[in-house]
Amino acid sequence: MTAPLASLRYVIIDASDTEAEAAFWSRVLGVEVADRFGDGYVILAPSQDGAPRLTFQPVPEAKIVKNRLHLDLRVPDIETATVELEKLGGSRLSDILEEEGYRWRVMRDPEGNEFCIADVDG
Numbered sequence: 001m002t003a004p005l006a007s008l009r010y011v012i013i014d015a016s017d018t019e020a021e022a023a024f025w026s027r028v029l030g031v032e033v034a035d036r037f038g039d040g041y042v043i044l045a046p047s048q049d050g051a052p053r054l055t056f057q058p059v060p061e062a063k064i065v066k067n068r069l070h071l072d073l074r075v076p077d078i079e080t081a082t083v084e085l086e087k088l089g090g091s092r093l094s095d096i097l098e099e100e101g102y103r104w105r106v107m108r109d110p111e112g113n114e115f116c117i118a119d120v121d122g
Contacts, residue, residue, distance in 0.1 A: 008052045010043070011071070014063070015111055018042045018056035020089075024110050025054055027088050028073070063112045071115040078105050081117050 015021040022033055022042040034045040040058035047054075075081035078096055085107055086092070093114060094106040104118040 010055045011052050012055045012057050013113060014059040015056045016059065016062055017111070018058050021056045021109065021111055024089050025056075028085065028090075029054070067114045070113070072104070073115060073117050075117045075119070078103065078117055078119060082107070085117070 013021065013025075018040045019042060022044060026033060026044055029044065029047045031045040031047055033042055034053065035043040037043075040056075042056045044054045046052065073081075082092055082105060089110040091108045092105060093108050096103055096105050102118065104116045107115055107117055109115065
């Protein structure tokens, strides 16, 4: 195996309201805000050692089309996680989907960014 060219440092999400997005995701991931800089950037602490930091970048336009990249979250139970995510301001986009032993549901964060939640065994 060759040496990596780079390592994943941040996952950046465009947001109209970076503080609201950071509040939602910090609750979902159980992490604190690590830093704020510039005109509205908010960086969350990594969810575990070596993990990339989720960062919210202010943009003037609203999200319009489907994400080309999304987060996949591991949860113990899809239905329970769905209810908790909805309480935090998320919304479900799909029923539970299944394919070749994998189970997941597509969700949206408060600004409409898609993400998936999947069973631990999936």
